[in-house]
Amino acid sequence: MKFFLKIFIFILPLSEAYAEGQKSAGLPQMDISTFPSQLFWLIITFTALYLFMWKFVIPRLSTTIEERKDKISNDINDAENLNSEASKILENYDDKMNSASLESNEIVSSSKATMNEYLDKLKKDNEIKINAMITESEKKIHQQKQQSEQEIKKATIDTIKSIVSKYVETVPSDDEISKKLN
Amino acid sequence: MAADNPIDPIHQFEISKIAEMQIAGIDISFTNSSLFMVFAIAATMTLFILGLSKRSIIPNRMQMLSELSYNFIANMLRDQVGDQGRAYFPFIFSLFMFIFFCNFIGLIPYTFTVTSHLVVTFAFAGLIFLAVTIIGFMKNGLGYLRIFYPSGIPIFLAPLIVPIEIISYLSKPISLSVRLCANMLAGHSILKIFAGFIVMLGFLGFAPLIFLVVLYALETLIAALQAYIFTILTCIYLNDALHPDH
Numbered sequence: 001m002k003f004f005l006k007i008f009i010f011i012l013p014l015s016e017a018y019a020e021g022q023k024s025a026g027l028p029q030m031d032i033s034t035f036p037s038q039l040f041w042l043i044i045t046f047t048a049l050y051l052f053m054w055k056f057v058i059p060r061l062s063t064t065i066e067e068r069k070d071k072i073s074n075d076i077n078d079a080e081n082l083n084s085e086a087s088k089i090l091e092n093y094d095d096k097m098n099s100a101s102l103e104s105n106e107i108v109s110s111s112k113a114t115m116n117e118y119l120d121k122l123k124k125d126n127e128i129k130i131n132a133m134i135t136e137s138e139k140k141i142h143q144q145k146q147q148s149e150q151e152i153k154k155a156t157i158d159t160i161k162s163i164v165s166k167y168v169e170t171v172p173s174d175d176e177i178s179k180k181l182n
Numbered sequence: 183m184a185a186d187n188p189i190d191p192i193h194q195f196e197i198s199k200i201a202e203m204q205i206a207g208i209d210i211s212f213t214n215s216s217l218f219m220v221f222a223i224a225a226t227m228t229l230f231i232l233g234l235s236k237r238s239i240i241p242n243r244m245q246m247l248s249e250l251s252y253n254f255i256a257n258m259l260r261d262q263v264g265d266q267g268r269a270y271f272p273f274i275f276s277l278f279m280f281i282f283f284c285n286f287i288g289l290i291p292y293t294f295t296v297t298s299h300l301v302v303t304f305a306f307a308g309l310i311f312l313a314v315t316i317i318g319f320m321k322n323g324l325g326y327l328r329i330f331y332p333s334g335i336p337i338f339l340a341p342l343i344v345p346i347e348i349i350s351y352l353s354k355p356i357s358l359s360v361r362l363c364a365n366m367l368a369g370h371s372i373l374k375i376f377a378g379f380i381v382m383l384g385f386l387g388f389a390p391l392i393f394l395v396v397l398y399a400l401e402t403l404i405a406a407l408q409a410y411i412f413t414i415l416t417c418i419y420l421n422d423a424l425h426p427d428h
Binding site (some may be wrong): 027037040054058060061062 | 184192210211212213216220222223226227230234237241245248252253271272273275276279296297299302310367
């Protein structure tokens with residue numbers, strides 16, 4: 001509080017001094033005698049600045065800025081072109097990959113089919129062969145069986161003949177024996 | 183007493199002759215005001231000469247600065263006026279740079295603020311007012327008078343609206359010039375007063391010093407802001423002249 005009071009006590013006479021100073025001096029802004037000089041030099045300096053800006057600064061700055069704009073838009077165009085090229089190449093690559101995988105799938109499936117065909121054919125051939133062999137061997141077995149049956153019959157007749165001949169004078173014929181056997 | 187008063191806040195606005203000159207009995211002496219006008223255009227020219235000395239696609243700092251100011255004003259003009267404003271771009275750009283540098287140079291202690299004098303700001307405002315009025319009549323003929331009678335106003339309000347519009351139109355150069363001048367005058371006076379307090383209060387001076395630093399930052403903002411406001415209002419007046427129907 002005391003601090004602010006001190007400041008205030010200092011300020012009070014000072015502000016009175018300003019007021020006094022102002023009264024005696026008057027505003028320099030209102031001194032008409034300086035107006036022609038101010039206006040004259042303002043016209044000279046501002047005209048110089050205007051000409052400098054108009055003829056020197058603005059053409060140069062605007063061309064620089066335009067050049068930069070052009071450069072940036074050119075660079076952006078180039079980048080876009082390169083980008084589209086790259087995406088085209090990627091598309092191409094994808095297409096090729098797709099067609100290659102399709103082709104390989106085809107190859108795989110076709111080779112599978114041929115393999116199956118071959119296997120089927122092999123199976124069939126073998127079946128036919130086996131069947132033929134079975135029928136043949138069945139035939140052989142049948143023949144063998146008949147033959148052996150006849151041989152057994154013959155041997156039986158012979159055996160009976162030889163047994164009978166030992167006991168009886170008259171030996172029966174083969175037909176009679178076979179009739180009796182059946 | 184006033185001239186010797188070390189803390190007279192008005193002293194900084196006084197005009198002192200550097201070289202006496204006269205044309206046809208009219209005093210056109212080279213004064214401190216003239217000197218700081220020369221400084222302002224020299225600062226602008228230096229900025230652009232440095233900025234344009236080595237033009238490249240990737241700008242260096244000075245080039246960046248000059249291009250930023252160019253784009254700032256060009257965008258302002260395009261937003262406010264449209265493509266028809268291109269012809270007035272050199273004037274608007276010079277106007278902004280001149281006021282901007284006058285305001286900023288004036289913030290340096292012991293300098294003079296050109297724009298704190300009403301005659302300077304009124305010269306600009308009056309020139310803009312005359313130019314805008316002439317452009318308005320040249321582009322629209324007598325149709326330019328429509329700006330005093332906005333469309334959509336019932337006819338019985340015309341006796342009320344038209345005088346108001348005429349007064350507001352005629353007061354444009356006054357408000358435009360007084361706004362800039364008063365801002366500079368008041369801001370710099372307050373800065374000077376508080377700077378005087380620092381000296382007067384001795385070791386207690388740190389209190390106004392802190393305030394002065396804050397105030398100085400504010401004044402820096404105002405220096406840029408007033409240049410911007412002056413320029414954008416010029417653009418708006420120009421737009422009114424080119425498109426009175428809006």
